[in-house]
Structure formats: structure tokens, C-alpha cells
Amino acid sequence: MxxxxxxxxxxxxxxxxxxxxxxxxxxxxxxxxxxxxxxxxxxxxxxxxxxxxxxxxxxxxxxxxxxxxxxxxxxxxxxxxxxxxxxxxxxxxxxxxxxxxIGYIFQTFNLIPVMTALENVMLPMIFGGLSTDEAIDRGIELLKLVGLGERLHHKPSELSGGQQQRVAIARALANNPxxxxxxxxxxxxxxxxxxxxxxxxxxxxxxxxxxxxxxxxxxxxxxxxxxxxxxxxxxxxxxxxxxxxxxxxxxxxxxxx
Amino acid sequence: MRKDGRQVERLQLPFRVAFHISMQSVRIRFWRSVITAAGTVLGIAFLVSVLTAMMIQRNSGAVTDPSERYRMTWLVIMSLLVCLVGITNAMLMSVTERYKEIGTMKCLGAYDIFIVELFFIESALVGFIASVIGWFLGVFAVVLIKLFSEGFKVFGWISPGEVLLYLIYSIVIGTLLSVIATIIPAQVAARMPAAAALRVEV
Incomplete structure (x- = not known):
């Protein structure tokens, strides 16, 4: 074996x-x-x-x-x-x-509803020990990468399905998985x-x-x-x-x- | 990562971030929070109303029956226990509603203890606010009733220091009550598997 x-x-x-x-x-x-x-x-x-x-x-x-x-x-x-x-x-x-x-992307997007797009992307970085400033910088960078640089402070409920999935992709990339x-x-x-x-x-x-x-x-x-x-x-x-x-x-x- | 000894880095959830998430959670799920808070508000209002009524009676010089005191203590304890069960129930509902969110947090790396922490902070916040409201309602109700039955001399029988002391009692008991009621729901939440995030409701 x-x-x-x-x-x-x-x-x-x-x-x-x-x-x-x-x-x-x-x-x-x-x-x-x-x-x-x-x-x-x-x-x-x-x-x-x-x-x-x-x-x-x-x-x-x-x-x-x-x-x-x-x-x-x-x-x-x-x-x-x-x-x-x-x-x-x-x-x-x-x-x-x-x-x-590992970065996870879900069928139902699964953004944390009480957090903004940027906060969602920042969360895994905060867990991983990054400082808030570093997490903000990288979060903005990632949201720009997925084409959502204009919607950093929107709540998931204010975003379309495609936009939510983009945020989810940015979040999945947060810690360079x-x-x-x-x-x-x-x-x-x-x-x-x-x-x-x-x-x-x-x-x-x-x-x-x-x-x-x-x-x-x-x-x-x-x-x-x-x-x-x-x-x-x-x-x-x-x-x-x-x-x-x-x-x-x-x-x-x-x-x- | 693990072959040379167990050098696993600890993941973390700073209190500031946890507090922010919990606060947003209370704010956004306002009506759910109101239902949870209702238990604490009623329990504390009853406790404070009994205390205030006893104070007014004492200050008015009326003779108090010592057995009455025991009966009221018993009633207050029972009412607080009923509230405890009510809050637990409301929190359990809230946990089952949030399975996907909890699972997602776990997929992002949250330890079980992070989830427990979030629920405890949230219930402490709700408990705190509910206690202040309950205290106010309790005092207000008794003073109003006594005002009708006794007239304006009631105001002479109120000791402001004591009423303020009741506020501190209320906050301590109400917040504690709320947090204790959340122990079981928080455990249920923490045991939620990460895979719950993938569940799709049809």
C-alpha cells in the first residue's frame, strides 16, 4: 500500500x-x-x-x-x-x-451578509494574521483585479449575483491559496x-x-x-x-x- | 509544513474585528435581535419593578410583610429562568438560520472558538441594550402605577441613588443572563461543519 x-x-x-x-x-x-x-x-x-x-x-x-x-x-x-x-x-x-x-467559491456566493465587499475579502487575511492596513491594501487590489474597484463598500445585498461571485473570487484569492x-x-x-x-x-x-x-x-x-x-x-x-x-x-x- | 515538528501558526480573530462583526450582525438582523432582546427586557423589567415597588413601600413607611419578600424573590427568579429559556430558543433559531454563514467562516479558516466568540459578543451586546431598556420600563411602570394610586408624594419616596444602583444590577444580571442563554446555541453553531457552507436550499 x-x-x-x-x-x-x-x-x-x-x-x-x-x-x-x-x-x-x-x-x-x-x-x-x-x-x-x-x-x-x-x-x-x-x-x-x-x-x-x-x-x-x-x-x-x-x-x-x-x-x-x-x-x-x-x-x-x-x-x-x-x-x-x-x-x-x-x-x-x-x-x-x-x-x-485553499480558497473556496460557492454556488450561492456565500458572502457574509453583514460585511461589505472589502470586509469580506479582508476576513481570511485577518484570520491569517495580516494587519488591518495590509488587509485593506490587498483587499482593494484584489477587488480591482476582479473588476470591482468601484464597489468596495457595498453590502452583498446591494450587489448583483455576478458581482457577488466576483467578490467571492477575490476573497478566495486573499491568502494566495x-x-x-x-x-x-x-x-x-x-x-x-x-x-x-x-x-x-x-x-x-x-x-x-x-x-x-x-x-x-x-x-x-x-x-x-x-x-x-x-x-x-x-x-x-x-x-x-x-x-x-x-x-x-x-x-x-x-x-x- | 508539518513534517519538521508541529509548527502550526495560530489563526486569529482580533476582538476589535469580532466586535465589529457582531455589532453589524445585531444591526442588520434588527428584528431577530429584537425578539432575542424581548426576553431580557421583560425579565429585567419585572425584576426592577419589584425592586422599585419594594423601595417605594419601604420609604413610604408602610409595614412590609417578610413573607411577601420571599414570594417576590421566588417570582423574580422564576421569571428570569423563563426568560433564559426564551433567549436560548431565539438564539437557536438564529443559529439554524445562519448555518451557511457559519460554514463559510469555517471555510475561511475560523476556529470553533471564533464562532463561539462572535455569538457571545452578540448576545452580550443585545443583553446590555435590553437591560437598559428593561430597567427603564420597570421603573417607569411602577412609578406610573404608584402615581395613580398615591399621587405626587410618590416622588418623595424614590431614592435616586438606589434606582441608579438597580441600573447596574440590571446590566450585570441582564448581560449575564443573555450570555448564559447563548452557551448552548453557540456550541451548536461552533459544531456546524464547514461543509454546511455548500448546502443548497431547494
Whole structure:
């Protein structure tokens, strides 16, 4: 068991994995019945890639996403982030990881309603120990980066969905995370705004080198993803590389396999 | 990060920031705060009205029945306990309403204790304001009633120093009551998993 990750790395020399899932199984108790949401998922995510996890609802997509994001622990198997086994972390270390290593983006934006756009972006930096002045400077800089330099002091209720999601993206970037986890980031947005958000994420992925992992069933994501992982019935159905997807899109019939 | 010893940096929530968040939370969720405050206002108003009535009676020279005193103490304690349960209930509602916000804070790195802190500051704030209002209502009500039954000589039976002392009692008891009532709701909030942030209401 312990040897396998090493062989895995040896095969693909030069590739650095930021997240590695190994035989991840997750079972839930539903009443007296055991439901197996994930049934042995092994997945390595390369540093700097834009990965989309796709699948119908109930496929285990969200469960896998939660495992990768340190929001839930597997029943068996293990998840490594930066070669650290998540199961070994205590509550405080997990909080630290969520604060500094991972940035979260949600379907429902999840801005803290009682705080302004700028205060929302500042919060993770304050948690991380930055002084208020430093946090203000960086917060303004980030909000400008996502195109909201004019709306620093607006409350979430005074912003449109697309604007709220931009604030959320700025907040996710606050502590220079290595990974951004986006859960259906376009799920509550109209087509055009959704496209803009996807383009913004892609741009950040390219310019800042941040790894983006997104759970989605928005097919617009397919165009920008480096890889798409299809989940079905708690297993990885197939993994598509960007190049292969483009071929498939071009060729209507496609080639079997 | 962790291989060479456990050098995990501590995350922090400065009191100033926590106070600001709690204050905004009370302000923006005004009606929810009013419901929570109502318990404290009523409890403190009752306590102060009993104290004020006893003071007026004493100063008027009327003979007081010692058993009356015990009965009133018992009543006041019971009413404060009922208020405690009321505040707890209102706060629990407030926690379940805010699951997404709490989960999000945890995703941003908040420790459980940060969440507890936010709820305690919030309830202390509400408790403080409610106590002052309750004190005022209690004194006002008794003085008004006595004014009708006894006339203007009532004002001679009021010792301002003592009434002000009741304000201090009220603030201490009311704030404490509010914070104690929040212990269970704050624990429920702190135990909310970070994954709660991802829940989508259909």
C-alpha cells in the first residue's frame, strides 16, 4: 500500500501533484442503511491545472469535492494535499489549511451578509494574521483585479449575483491559496455572467498559476478545463483531457473508447 | 509544513474585528435581535419593578410583610429562568438560520472558538441594550402605577441613588443572563461543519 504512491510518482517524473486521492471510499448512514457515496476513487491532480469534476446529482461528485477540499473525511482510503495526509490533521491544522492553502467559491456566493465587499475579502487575511492596513491594501487590489474597484463598500445585498461571485473570487484569492475549489460557481448565474466568471477563473489559473478544481454540470466549463473527471455511481467513469474533448467536439460521431 | 515538528501558526480573530462583526450582525438582523432582546427586557423589567415597588413601600413607611419578600424573590427568579429559556430558543433559531454563514467562516479558516466568540459578543451586546431598556420600563411602570394610586408624594419616596444602583444590577444580571442563554446555541453553531457552507436550499 505504502509503496504505490511512490511508483505512481516515478512513472510521471516531473509532474507535481497537489492533490492525490487514493482508493477513497465514503459511506453515509441514512437511517439504518449504509449508502456508499464514493466507491474507491483514485485521482491525482496536477499543480496548476484546471480540473472539472462533472456528473449528475447523486453521483458522488459533491462528496468527492468535499474530500478534496478538506471539508469531509473519507471512510477509508486517503486524501493528500501537498503530500500531507488530511486524516492526520487536527481541527486547528485543518482550519489553517482552509485559510491559507485553499480558497473556496460557492454556488450561492456565500458572502457574509453583514460585511461589505472589502470586509469580506479582508476576513481570511485577518484570520491569517495580516494587519488591518495590509488587509485593506490587498483587499482593494484584489477587488480591482476582479473588476470591482468601484464597489468596495457595498453590502452583498446591494450587489448583483455576478458581482457577488466576483467578490467571492477575490476573497478566495486573499491568502494566495494554491488551490481554488469552486462548487458549481456558475450554478446561480445567467449564461453571460456565468461565462464571464468562468473566463475570470481561467485567467487567474493562467496568470497566477493557482490550481482550480471545480464541481459542476455546466458544460461551458468543458472549454476551459485542462481535464474533466466524470463521476458516476461513486466511481470515476472517465477522465478526458482537453485535447481529446476538442477532437470529440469537432468530430460528431467520435471514436469509440 | 508539518513534517519538521508541529509548527502550526495560530489563526486569529482580533476582538476589535469580532466586535465589529457582531455589532453589524445585531444591526442588520434588527428584528431577530429584537425578539432575542424581548426576553431580557421583560425579565429585567419585572425584576426592577419589584425592586422599585419594594423601595417605594419601604420609604413610604408602610409595614412590609417578610413573607411577601420571599414570594417576590421566588417570582423574580422564576421569571428570569423563563426568560433564559426564551433567549436560548431565539438564539437557536438564529443559529439554524445562519448555518451557511457559519460554514463559510469555517471555510475561511475560523476556529470553533471564533464562532463561539462572535455569538457571545452578540448576545452580550443585545443583553446590555435590553437591560437598559428593561430597567427603564420597570421603573417607569411602577412609578406610573404608584402615581395613580398615591399621587405626587410618590416622588418623595424614590431614592435616586438606589434606582441608579438597580441600573447596574440590571446590566450585570441582564448581560449575564443573555450570555448564559447563548452557551448552548453557540456550541451548536461552533459544531456546524464547514461543509454546511455548500448546502443548497431547494
Amino acid at each position: 505504502a509503496v504505490q504512491p511512490q511508483t505512481n510518482q516515478a512513472v510521471t517524473t516531473g509532474t507535481e501533484y497537489i492533490v492525490r486521492c487514493k482508493d477513497v471510499v465514503k459511506e453515509y448512514m441514512m437511517g439504518t442503511q449504509v449508502v456508499r457515496a464514493l466507491n474507491g476513487v483514485t485521482l491525482d491532480i496536477v499543480r496548476g491545472e484546471y480540473l472539472s469534476i462533472m456528473g449528475p446529482s447523486g453521483s458522488g461528485k459533491s462528496t468527492l469535492f468535499n474530500m478534496i477540499g478538506g471539508l469531509d473525511k473519507p471512510t477509508s482510503g486517503s486524501v493528500f494535499i501537498n503530500d500531507v495526509d488530511m486524516a492526520q490533521l487536527d481541527a486547528q491544522e485543518l482550519a489553517f489549511l482552509r485559510c491559507r492553502t 494554491q488551490i481554488i475549489l469552486a462548487d458549481e460557481p456558475t450554478g446561480n448565474l445567467d449564461l453571460r455572467t456565468g461565462k464571464e466568471i468562468i473566463e475570470l477563473l481561467r485567467q487567474l489559473n493562467k496568470e497566477q498559476g493557482v490550481t482550480i478544481i471545480s464541481a459542476t454540470h455546466d458544460l461551458k466549463m468543458v472549454d476551459v478545463s485542462d481535464r474533466i473527471v466524470w463521476i458516476r455511481d461513486g466511481r470515476i467513469d472517465r477522465v478526458e483531457e482537453r485535447a481529446a474533448v476538442e477532437v470529440r467536439v469537432g468530430d460528431v460521431e467520435g471514436t469509440p473508447g
